[in-house]
Amino acid sequence: MARPLSANSVPLALSQGDPSGIGPEVTLKAWLKTHEDPGAPPFVAVADPDHLAAIARDLGLTVPIKIVAGAEAVPMFRYALPVLAVQHSVAGKPGTPDVKDAAGTIASIETCVRLVRAGEASAIVTNPIAKEIFYRASFRYPGHTGFLAELAGRYFGVSARSVMLIWSPKFSVIPATIHVPLARVPALLTRELLVETGLIAARDLASFFGIKNPRLAFTGLNPHAGEGGTMGREEIEVISPALADLAAAGVTVSGPHAADTLFRASARKCYDAVIAMYHDQALIPVKTVAFESAVNVTLGLPLIRTSPDHGTAFDIAGKGIADPASLIASLRLASKLARRARPVQARES
Numbered sequence: 377m378a379r380p381l382s383a384n385s386v387p388l389a390l391s392q393g394d395p396s397g398i399g400p401e402v403t404l405k406a407w408l409k410t411h412e413d414p415g416a417p418p419f420v421a422v423a424d425p426d427h428l429a430a431i432a433r434d435l436g437l438t439v440p441i442k443i444v445a446g447a448e449a450v451p452m453f454r455y456a457l458p459v460l461a462v463q464h465s466v467a468g469k470p471g472t473p474d475v476k477d478a479a480g481t482i483a484s485i486e487t488c489v490r491l492v493r494a495g496e497a498s499a500i501v502t503n504p505i506a507k508e509i510f511y512r513a514s515f516r517y518p519g520h521t522g523f524l525a526e527l528a529g530r531y532f533g534v535s536a537r538s539v540m541l542i543w544s545p546k547f548s549v550i551p552a553t554i555h556v557p558l559a560r561v562p563a564l565l566t567r568e569l570l571v572e573t574g575l576i577a578a579r580d581l582a583s584f585f586g587i588k589n590p591r592l593a594f595t596g597l598n599p600h601a602g603e604g605g606t607m608g609r610e611e612i613e614v615i616s617p618a619l620a621d622l623a624a625a626g627v628t629v630s631g632p633h634a635a636d637t638l639f640r641a642s643a644r645k646c647y648d649a650v651i652a653m654y655h656d657q658a659l660i661p662v663k664t665v666a667f668e669s670a671v672n673v674t675l676g677l678p679l680i681r682t683s684p685d686h687g688t689a690f691d692i693a694g695k696g697i698a699d700p701a702s703l704i705a706s707l708r709l710a711s712k713l714a715r716r717a718r719p720v721q722a723r724e725s
Contacts, residue, residue: 385418385450386498388710389488392423392462393503394481396473397688398698400431403503404439405700406707407457416704417711418453418508419442419501422484422491425459431470434698462487470694476513481505484519486527494681497678498714501706504688506553519555521674523682532678534609539576539675541649542659542685543667543709547639547650550577550675551658561654565597565610568681570618571625573651578627580675581648584713593638593647594619594631601632615653639665668701669710682710 391397403421415693418592421428425441432439451559452458462484467516489495520540528536542549552573553564559625581590594615598608605612624628630647630660637643639661652658662670663685670685677706684702692698 377482384442385490386449386496387453387458388417388419388490388660388707388714389460389497389500390423390707391418391484391488391500391502391723392421392427392481394506394509394688395424395427395477396470396693397504397506398689398693399425399503399688400470401435401696401698402426402684402700402703403426403694404432404435404437404457405698406703406723407439407453408437409704411432411454411457411709418450418458420460420491420497422459422460422462422487424480426463428457428459429573431694434470434694448698460487471690473483473506473509473688473690474635475509475561478509478512481560482523483522489524489527489531492590492719497637499682499710501702501703501710502681502683504684505684505692506592506688518579520683525672526677534678537572537576537676539580540572541580541675542662542670542674544662544670546666547644547647547662549658550649550651551653551655553652553654555655558654558656562597562610565614567614567618567621569653570594570615573630574618574627575625576676577649577651578622582679584673584675584716586716587648590648591628591629591630591646591649592622593633594629594653595635595650596632596655599634599636602635612651658670668699669703671706673713674707680713681712682706682713 378474425443429441440456442452444458444460461482488500492500492614507519521540525536527539540551540554552570553561556564577592578590581587597610600607602608602611611632617630619629635657672683672685674681684706686702
């Protein structure tokens with residue numbers, strides 16, 4: 377039975393990620409698990425078709441691959457994995473990252489953004505990258521989100537400040553600071569940063585997720601949220617003033633809360649998202665509770681972007697044991713968000 381299509385059906389654009397990681401494997405497995413499901417969103421893999429074919433052959437996966445130019449991916453998705461070939465061929469092999477692969481991976485991400493800008497993709501989903509490999513290739517961004525913010529300016533003509541949201545069916549978290557050494561976090565936490573993060577979160581939780589008047593719970597930075605200043609003064613001097621500013625702007629906020637009790641089941645009923653002060657404070661709870669179903673969503677951009685909440689997993693790449701569940705969840709959520717919101721038209725920050 378053919379997949380029912382609407383006149384304006386367009387695929388998701390899936391970047392290749394690091395070709396030496398598990399990205400190619402979970403891409404192939406995601407197609408195998410979803411291509412016959414009429415409710416699953418079609419996607420086009422922006423990747424090296426020869427590399428995908430080689431991985432499929434090595435892992436014994438029967439995945440027909442069809443090279444496409446764009447939106448014609450939708451009608452063929454049921455029968456073959458549509459692949460839009462990137463400019464640069466891959467050099468590495470599974471489990472052995474190679475700096476020569478960085479150019480192709482970067483080209484894949486940029487191509488995905490161009491597809492959305494041209495209306496040939498509804499949203500982008502990114503496979504994981506290895507930041508250390510990118511840095512060796514003179515990549516100057518801290519990760520996907522910074523690069524995507526720059527591409528937003530280049531292709532959409534807007535100034536974007538990206539915010540990382542980790543969504544799960546259980547709860548959602550936002551780290552105010554992301555990929556920085558823990559020692560630098562206190563200096564990076566400013567009143568302005570927290571206010572901007574809160575405003576973007578409130579706006580996009582409403583427009584993307586349909587949450588009216590989102591409730592944002594802020595953690596403290598220090599143990600016991602500083603305990604009245606006896607364990608640090610960031611809660612008094614930075615976080616609380618930022619919460620007052622957000623409340624004055626009409627955002628529903630609470631905190632700063634002690635992080636060690638904020639993620640228990642009963643506490644989750646009191647908020648729609650937690651804004652934590654640093655990476656691990658946010659991601660350890662959500663990955664512990666919902667590792668397979670958690671999805672990374674980038675807020676603040678003029679397009680929808682999601683990604684699986686795992687890394688390149690070089691240690692298991694090429695072994696055939698990678699689980700595509702998080703990628704499939706990312707594809708489904710990207711499609712759902714793209715149907716609900718049209719951020720491309722006017723999302724100046």
